[in-house]
Amino acid sequence: xxxxxxxxAEGSQRxxxxxxxxxxxxxxxxxASAVRTTLGPRGMDKMLVDSSGDVVITNDGATILTxxxxxxxxxxxxxxxxxxxEEEVGxxxxxxxVLAGELLARAEELLEDGVxxxxxxxxxxxxxxLGLDAVDGMVTDEPVDDDLLRAVAESAMTGKGTGDVTADxxxxxxxxxxxxxxxxxxxxxxxxxxxxxxxxxxxxxxLVQGVVLEEEPANDxxxxxxxxxxxxxxxxxxxxxxxxxxxxxxxxxxDQFDAALSAEDGERRAIAxxxxxxxxxxxxxxxxxxxxxxxxxxxxxxLAFSNVKRSEARAFARATGAxxxxxxxxxxxxxxxxxxxxxxxxxxxxxxxxxxxxxxxxTVTLFVRGGTEHVVDELERAMADAVGAxxxxxxxxxxxxxAGATEIAVGDHVRAxxxxxxxxxxxxVEAFADAVEAIPRTLAENVGMDPIDALVELxxxxxxxxxxxxxxxxxxxxxxxxxxxxxxxxxxxKREALESxxxxxxxxxxxxxxxxxx
Numbered sequence: 040x041x042x043x044x045x046x047x048a049e050g051s052q053r054x055x056x057x058x059x060x061x062x063x064x065x066x067x068x069x070x071a072s073a074v075r076t077t078l079g080p081r082g083m084d085k086m087l088v089d090s091s092g093d094v095v096i097t098n099d100g101a102t103i104l105t106x107x108x109x110x111x112x113x114x115x116x117x118x119x120x121x122x123x124x125e126e127e128v129g130x131x132x133x134x135x136x137v138l139a140g141e142l143l144a145r146a147e148e149l150l151e152d153g154v155x156x157x158x159x160x161x162x163x164x165x166x167x168x169l170g171l172d173a174v175d176g177m178v179t180d181e182p183v184d185d186d187l188l189r190a191v192a193e194s195a196m197t198g199k200g201t202g203d204v205t206a207d208x209x210x211x212x213x214x215x216x217x218x219x220x221x222x223x224x225x226x227x228x229x230x231x232x233x234x235x236x237x238x239x240x241x242x243x244x245x246l247v248q249g250v251v252l253e254e255e256p257a258n259d260x261x262x263x264x265x266x267x268x269x270x271x272x273x274x275x276x277x278x279x280x281x282x283x284x285x286x287x288x289x290x291x292x293x294d295q296f297d298a299a300l301s302a303e304d305g306e307r308r309a310i311a312x313x314x315x316x317x318x319x320x321x322x323x324x325x326x327x328x329x330x331x332x333x334x335x336x337x338x339x340x341x342l343a344f345s346n347v348k349r350s351e352a353r354a355f356a357r358a359t360g361a362x363x364x365x366x367x368x369x370x371x372x373x374x375x376x377x378x379x380x381x382x383x384x385x386x387x388x389x390x391x392x393x394x395x396x397x398x399x400x401x402t403v404t405l406f407v408r409g410g411t412e413h414v415v416d417e418l419e420r421a422m423a424d425a426v427g428a429x430x431x432x433x434x435x436x437x438x439x440x441x442a443g444a445t446e447i448a449v450g451d452h453v454r455a456x457x458x459x460x461x462x463x464x465x466x467x468v469e470a471f472a473d474a475v476e477a478i479p480r481t482l483a484e485n486v487g488m489d490p491i492d493a494l495v496e497l498x499x500x501x502x503x504x505x506x507x508x509x510x511x512x513x514x515x516x517x518x519x520x521x522x523x524x525x526x527x528x529x530x531x532x533k534r535e536a537l538e539s540x541x542x543x544x545x546x547x548x549x550x551x552x553x554x555x556x557x
Contacts, residue, residue, distance in 0.1 A: 071140020100133030129427010131532040142544035145470035162467020173452035195428035199421035239408040255390035257333040268320040270376040278329035311335035358402035437530035440521040442508030443479025486516035
């Protein structure tokens with residue numbers, strides 16, 4: 040008899056055909072269900088506790104999926120969908136994950152009916168094209184001005200711990216921050232920074248025209264407030280130069296020892312004198328400033344910060360226009376930055392350095408306050424989503440109604456376009472439309488409405504008025520015009536969610552064999 044041929048290592052596991060597809064779809068749906076209840080203005084939070092006991096409380100989709108430490112390879116694909124959504128447009132992570140899971144659920148029903156995965160993939164691709172057209176058709180005619188951007192920011196933060204009272208003010212701060220640094224409709228990641236500090240209420244959050252650093256002066260005798268400052272940013276240690284080769288010196292008298300110490304002290308004085316003579320008022324050093332050098336700088340009236348993180352030093356340089364230098368000897372007047380004000384304030388139990396840049400500064404900081412560490416962490420995530428949403432709206436120049444209204448329009452347009460698709464692909468196109476409508480259905484469920492009744496009313500209202508969304512009101516919600524409630528989303532967020540969710544779902548559907556090593 041012919042002996043069997045083994046090509047896999049002993050202990051490897053292989054799942055093929057329908058079993059593989061069922062397992063992968065189940066993993067994807069499990070990820071989607073984990074974040075479904077966090078969607079919308081009445082979304083609930085998740086408490087995540089890691090093995091060391093650290094606690095994260097959030098309803099941010101990307102944070103939840105990352106903190107869950109998911110190991111299943113298929114489920115990890117949906118985590119990557121949320122991460123990609125966060126990186127590209129800064130918001131819509133929960134929507135993308137829920138949509139991907141719903142696309143898989145609808146595909147599972149088609150597979151059980153005997154539709155081939157390739158037909159489903161092709162149908163989803165056609166439906167995606169129709170869906171993107173529908174998003175473009177929902178773009179509002181209103182100009183993307185500060186008022187509309189504030190509505191976008193507030194919509195992005197709603198339900199994320201900001202509260203109805205402070206959401207207006209936080210949205211205003213976000214819009215002010217983004218519009219100040221936007222150049223030709225683009226906002227660099229480092230231009231809008233967020234600095235959190237525990238203590239005070241969320242209403243105490245403010246916008247700093249520069250950067251905030253958790254730093255204290257390198258010497259207590261240094262000034263804590265400098266105006267019209269010339270700033271030097273250094274990436275070198277401020278101390279006596281040392282050779283690269285180990286060497287020894289023989290000292291035979293006290294005079295020789297005193298001379299050696301005097302020479303070292305002279306070199307340290309020279310470092311401080313070089314900076315002071317160049318007109319430097321503030322020094323930011325990413326490496327150590329030796330204590331005696333710091334003392335000489337204090338004598339010269341120079342404010343210096345030692346061992347500043349490189350990322351903070353880059354932000355400082357960007358805010359003031361300074362050039363980062365690797366040597367004091369290379370210092371020239373053109374390398375110095377300027378700041379209207381540099382001050383060190385005691386906030387709670389910490390010393391914080393506030394650096395107010397020049398009029399042309401392209402770096403601002405949202406100084407976020409909150410009563411507890413969990414509160415400020417969630418506020419930071421909410422404001423990051425708002426910054427991403429506002430940036431996307433400015434870059435794309437297109438805003439659509441939120442509250443599930445755009446998804447209703449997408450579902451209607453895709454379902455109408457299914458009539459032009461032949462073969463079994465038509466079933467997949469119709470399934471895509473049903474999957475997209477899971478977003479408004481979930482919003483309705485999360486605000487306390489009956490999801491089936493709400494979906495029927497949404498479709499009827501859309502057919503009559505051309506727009507219909509779920510508006511949170513009181514302890515429940517109603518179907519209405521999102522524009523009247525000021526609920527808007529960037530069109531880029533909708534497009535990215537549709538594309539990334541469809542790509543992930545189709546990739547998972549094409550897998551019919553899973554081989555896992557021992």
